[in-house]
Amino acid sequence: METNIFLIILDTLRRDVMSLYGGDTDTPFINEIARDGIIFENAISPSNWTPTSHMSIFSGLYPREHGVHENYDEGDEIIFKKLLEYNGDNIIEYLYKKGYNNIGYSTNPWLSPGSRFDNYYSSFTFYSSEYLSEKEMEDVKEYKKYGKNRIEATKYLISHGKFEEFLHYYHTFKWMLKKKKEYNYPFYKASDVIVDHIINSSFNEPFFMFINFMEVHEPSSKWELDVDDRKIKYNDLFGFDIINEKRMNEVKEGYKKSLKNVDYEIGRLINFLKKKKIYDDSLIIITSDHGQAFKEKRKIQFYGHGNFLYDEIINIPLIVKFPKNYKIKRKSGYQTLVNIKKLVENVIENNYEDNLTEEVVFSEMFGPIHNLKRLMNEGIIKKVDNIDHKIKEYFPKRKAVYKNGFKLVINGESGQIEEFTFHGKNADVSEHPNVIKDLKEELSIFKGNEKFII
Amino acid sequence: MQNNRRIEGGLSLNAKEEIAKIVIKDALERFKRPFVVWSAGKDSMVVLHLVKTYVEKNNLEMPPALFIDHGQHYDETLEMINKISKDWNFKVIFARNEDALSKVKDGKIYVKDLNEENQMEVRKIGFLGDYFEYSLETDVGNHILKTVAMNDAIKRYRIDALFTGIRWDENPARSWEVFISPREDPPHVRVHPILPFTERNVWEYTFKYNLPIHPLYKQGYRSIDGKYDSKKTDDRPAWEQDLENTYERAGRSQDKEGMMEKLRRFGYM
Numbered sequence: 144m145e146t147n148i149f150l151i152i153l154d155t156l157r158r159d160v161m162s163l164y165g166g167d168t169d170t171p172f173i174n175e176i177a178r179d180g181i182i183f184e185n186a187i188s189p190s191n192w193t194p195t196s197h198m199s200i201f202s203g204l205y206p207r208e209h210g211v212h213e214n215y216d217e218g219d220e221i222i223f224k225k226l227l228e229y230n231g232d233n234i235i236e237y238l239y240k241k242g243y244n245n246i247g248y249s250t251n252p253w254l255s256p257g258s259r260f261d262n263y264y265s266s267f268t269f270y271s272s273e274y275l276s277e278k279e280m281e282d283v284k285e286y287k288k289y290g291k292n293r294i295e296a297t298k299y300l301i302s303h304g305k306f307e308e309f310l311h312y313y314h315t316f317k318w319m320l321k322k323k324k325e326y327n328y329p330f331y332k333a334s335d336v337i338v339d340h341i342i343n344s345s346f347n348e349p350f351f352m353f354i355n356f357m358e359v360h361e362p363s364s365k366w367e368l369d370v371d372d373r374k375i376k377y378n379d380l381f382g383f384d385i386i387n388e389k390r391m392n393e394v395k396e397g398y399k400k401s402l403k404n405v406d407y408e409i410g411r412l413i414n415f416l417k418k419k420k421i422y423d424d425s426l427i428i429i430t431s432d433h434g435q436a437f438k439e440k441r442k443i444q445f446y447g448h449g450n451f452l453y454d455e456i457i458n459i460p461l462i463v464k465f466p467k468n469y470k471i472k473r474k475s476g477y478q479t480l481v482n483i484k485k486l487v488e489n490v491i492e493n494n495y496e497d498n499l500t501e502e503v504v505f506s507e508m509f510g511p512i513h514n515l516k517r518l519m520n521e522g523i524i525k526k527v528d529n530i531d532h533k534i535k536e537y538f539p540k541r542k543a544v545y546k547n548g549f550k551l552v553i554n555g556e557s558g559q560i561e562e563f564t565f566h567g568k569n570a571d572v573s574e575h576p577n578v579i580k581d582l583k584e585e586l587s588i589f590k591g592n593e594k595f596i597i
Numbered sequence: 598m599q600n601n602r603r604i605e606g607g608l609s610l611n612a613k614e615e616i617a618k619i620v621i622k623d624a625l626e627r628f629k630r631p632f633v634v635w636s637a638g639k640d641s642m643v644v645l646h647l648v649k650t651y652v653e654k655n656n657l658e659m660p661p662a663l664f665i666d667h668g669q670h671y672d673e674t675l676e677m678i679n680k681i682s683k684d685w686n687f688k689v690i691f692a693r694n695e696d697a698l699s700k701v702k703d704g705k706i707y708v709k710d711l712n713e714e715n716q717m718e719v720r721k722i723g724f725l726g727d728y729f730e731y732s733l734e735t736d737v738g739n740h741i742l743k744t745v746a747m748n749d750a751i752k753r754y755r756i757d758a759l760f761t762g763i764r765w766d767e768n769p770a771r772s773w774e775v776f777i778s779p780r781e782d783p784p785h786v787r788v789h790p791i792l793p794f795t796e797r798n799v800w801e802y803t804f805k806y807n808l809p810i811h812p813l814y815k816q817g818y819r820s821i822d823g824k825y826d827s828k829k830t831d832d833r834p835a836w837e838q839d840l841e842n843t844y845e846r847a848g849r850s851q852d853k854e855g856m857m858e859k860l861r862r863f864g865y866m
Contacts, residue, residue, distance in 0.1 A: 591630030
């Protein structure tokens with residue numbers, strides 16, 4: 144029998160919140176899979192955000208090797224162009240050629256039909272993780288023109304005899320409230336809809352099923368609703384509208400609650416697979432594309448992902464259940480998403496071994512993930528004086544290397560060491576000259592012919 | 598030796614240098630993590646110099662060199678590697694099959710002593726014996742000590758382009774090679790800038806640019822890979838020998854064309 148394969152990405156999930164990794168959020172359903180499989184403790188994402196990281200999973204290459212990554216001036220605007228240019232290997236194409244029925248589900252707009260991430264799938268279904276459609280967002284914006292809040296706007300509309308408009312907005316808001324209640328927004332972001340869809344479908348085997356669940360992706364709290372997330376992040380980062388501790392805590396709570404919710408949906412999915420007798424013989428990979436920073440105590444504090452290579456942004460969970468719950472021997476070292484392609488290819492050939500672990504792994508970024516100058520010109524975020532200088536300071540090209548418990552992050556514009564840690568704790572550069580030399584050597588080979596000062 | 602004229606196409610050394618430059622330029626533009634295989638032998642020395650000249654002129658970074666350390670190098674070779682890499686300021690990565698080298702007992706390597714990966718490699722090339730000689734002149738020895746070490750380095754350092762100094766006139770097994778040649782396992786390309794060079798051209802280039810020369814060539818060796826297997830072909834310096842009418846690898850104990858073909862198939866060349 145050929146192996147069915149599940150690749151489940153819990154978008155934006157950092158591992159340290161999970162009880163499996165010592166955190167305080169229990170995920171009983173994921174734990175169940177982990178009991179039948181292997182928990183990899185040291186998985187590192189090669190990139191700090193969605194498209195680049197997913198491209199690494201599918202291509203088996205680091206960002207600078209596949210080229211689908213942000214760049215200094217354009218941020219994310221370059222991604223679709225780079226996706227078109229990529230013509231290398233792709234695990235989805237490989238599976239397709241092996242006769243697999245590839246099925247994709249996503250709630251992340253980067254991974255939606257037409258993005259080229261949907262190539263070689265027999266079906267790729269996208270559900271919006273937002274409870275408001277664009278049209279409704281427009282309505283809300285319009286409504287706000289009439290007054291600062293709902294009461295003021297309503298007063299204005301009625302006193303000016305605009306009854307038709309009032310009724311229109313009344314219905315929109317009523318619908319929104321109903322939706323909020325229904326989905327317990329923001330904590331459900333369509334994972335329930337995806338699982339419903341799967342449970343009510345049948346699939347030709349063998350199949351490969353890719354799912355991207357957006358539950359733990361921001362927004363994670365009520366105050367973030369209806370506000371452009373870029374506005375929240377960058378205005379905080381540049382010191383305009385600081386996100387206070389109380390709000391950050393609300394976000395963290397929401398984040399954990401979302402994890403519980405998506406865990407529950409994974410439980411429903413697993414029950415279904417067990418009932419259908421698909422579970423035992425399947426390869427199930429549960430991981431994330433990147434984590435999330437909650438303004439941890441760093442030199443530059445940040446809420447969100449992208450833009451930095453902090454542990455909270457690139458240390459991710461990785462759980463693999465092999466067919467027949469086979470327990471492989473784990474190697475010591477670090478796991479990288481880049482190796483998932485190799486793992487899948489090997490399992491298909493009935494070769495079960497630890498293809499994920501390497502002695503040395505890397506993560507890299509090439510600038511901010513948004514075009515900040517444009518966001519400023521469009522008034523989405525407040526204007527910063529001397530923005531070029533600020534971009535260079537905050538979002539230089541960076542590369543991180545992990546080896547033997549040590550992590551080194553280098554700013555490739557200045558060659559400066561930005562972070563040096565041993566098992567997550569700050570280490571003294573002057574006490575470990577040989578380690579620094581070795582890690583720099585690893586980075587300098589890894590960077591190849593790229594202009595990057597070490 | 599034979600067919601030299603057909604192979605080099607009557608081009609002058611200058612013209613062949615221009616070809617080499619085009620090959621180097623193309624490879625450096627297309628690939629992200631190039632390495633130069635370097636043994637301190639005459640051919641790889643020429644490739645290294647050609648690459649160095651090109652990157653310096655174009656203000657690019659010098660790719661690191663990959664030295665395949667099979668444990669049987671002459672001391673002179675290791676001295677040259679250290680000195681030249683320091684003088685020319687580039688990195689050298691030593692590719693070694695540590696497991697196999699640590700298992701040598703009385704000049705033999707027992708298959709059962711090897712780790713799982715190496716045992717698999719031994720089986721892959723069809724070797725069925727219990728042990729093999731610690732030598733580069735058998736299929737299995739060459740595969741384990743050179744090919745496996747090199748392939749591991751290609752994987753470990755994610756090398757996408759490997760410059761080597763092979764030439765069309767060396768051996769019939771190499772006469773069909775192309776300038777940029779894709780390999781599958783592990784995936785990468787081989788870049789061959791000096792394919793059209795003859796052995797004579799290599800010496801001409803060496804003297805033209807005053808490149809360091811491995812001392813053994815002066816003593817009459819024409820090929821200097823392993824200290825237990827290479828022999829002098831003549832007492833005259835390599836460049837004074839009859840390069841056009843004798844085999845360059847005659848100095849190696851077992852220079853069978855079949856072995857070259859096999860090495861190629863399993864990824865060495």
